[in-house]
Amino acid sequence: MKLEVLEKDKVYHIYNRGINSEVIFNSDENKLYFLKLYSKYLGKKADTFAYCLMDNHFHFIIRIINENEITQALSNLFNAYAKAFNKQNNRTGSLFEKHFKRIKIENEIYLTNLIQYVHLNPKHHLDFDYKRFQFSSYQSLISDKPTKLIREEVIQLFDSKENFIYCHDFKNEILSEKQMLE
Numbered sequence: 311m312k313l314e315v316l317e318k319d320k321v322y323h324i325y326n327r328g329i330n331s332e333v334i335f336n337s338d339e340n341k342l343y344f345l346k347l348y349s350k351y352l353g354k355k356a357d358t359f360a361y362c363l364m365d366n367h368f369h370f371i372i373r374i375i376n377e378n379e380i381t382q383a384l385s386n387l388f389n390a391y392a393k394a395f396n397k398q399n400n401r402t403g404s405l406f407e408k409h410f411k412r413i414k415i416e417n418e419i420y421l422t423n424l425i426q427y428v429h430l431n432p433k434h435h436l437d438f439d440y441k442r443f444q445f446s447s448y449q450s451l452i453s454d455k456p457t458k459l460i461r462e463e464v465i466q467l468f469d470s471k472e473n474f475i476y477c478h479d480f481k482n483e484i485l486s487e488k489q490m491l492e
Contacts, residue, residue, distance in 0.1 A: 313409055313412070314412055314414065315377075315381075316374050316377055316380050316381060316412065317374060317377055317414075318374050318375070318376065318377040319373065319374065320373065320374055320414055320415075321359070321371065321372070321373045321414070321415040321421060322371070322372055322373075322374070322412050322413060322414055322415065323369065323370075323371055323411075323412065323413040323415060323424055323428075324369070324370045324371075324372060324384070324410055324411070324412055325367065325368060325369045325370070325410065325411050326367065326368065326388075326406050326407055326409075326410040326411060327366050327367035327368075327406070327407055328366045328367065328405060328406065328407070329403075329404050329405060329406060329407055331366050331367075332366060333365050333366050334365070334366055334367070334368075334395065334405055334406065335363055335364075335365050335366075335445075336365070336399070338444070338445075340395065340398075341363045341444075341445045343391070343394065344363060344368070344391050345363070345445075347387050347390050347391055348361075348370075348387055349458060350387075351383045351384070351386050351387040351390070352372070352380075352383050352384070352387065353458065354375065354376075355374070355375050355376045355379050355380050355383045356372040356373060356374055356375055356380060356383075357372060357373040357375060357460045357463075358370065358371070358372050358447070358458065358459050358460065359371040359372065359373070359421070359425060359447075359459070359460060359463070359464050360424075360425045360428045360429060360446075360447045360448075360451070360459070360464065361428065361446065361447045362428045362429060362431045362432070362443075362445065362446040362447070363445040363446070364431055364432070364445075369428045369431065371415070371421070371424060371425060371428060373460075384410060388405075388406055388410065391405070392404070392405035392406065418467060421467060422467050422468060422477070425464065425467070426477060426478055426481045427481075428446065428447075429446050429447070429448040429478060430478065430481060430482055430485060431446070432446065433482060433485060433486075440478070440482065441478075447459055448478070451464055451465065451474065452471055452474065452475060
């Protein structure tokens with residue numbers, strides 16, 4: 311399978327999971343370290359719209375700033391994290407499934423729905439309160455604290471912070487009702 315080349319100024323959903331769906335983050339410290347590496351390797355190569363780190367997978371929505379360096383930067387991030395995780399856990403071999411997945415985001419409606427999907431991951435997978443989940447960008451986006459996320463652009467996609475919150479709450483209600491019916 312030929313992987314899609316990441317293009318400058320395009321927005322992508324980047325995601326992957328542990329090999330055989332195994333845990334890739336077994337502590338909060340692991341997640342914090344992954345985010346630190348993410349900032350180190352991708353901070354100047356991609357704009358970040360949203361992210362979520364779950365125990366066995368992750369999601370990032372990014373816009374490519376420098377297409378010549380982004381694939382190597384992502385590779386460096388994943389390799390650095392895998393080496394540290396393997397050393398910490400006395401394990402060897404691959405941590406992630408082969409090749410991170412990437413989907414080019416072609417329109418704004420899909421992008422806003424994807425941002426909500428990424429933020430609601432803790433609710434969908436673990437029945438955690440997505441609003442309080444520490445390892446997603448939701449809190450940073452509604453906060454007034456400094457962030458490396460492109461907060462203003464994300465909020466503008468939803469017209470306002472109030473509508474951003476409302477849309478997430480509404481989609482959460484739909485998910486909750488759907489889960490009750492199953």
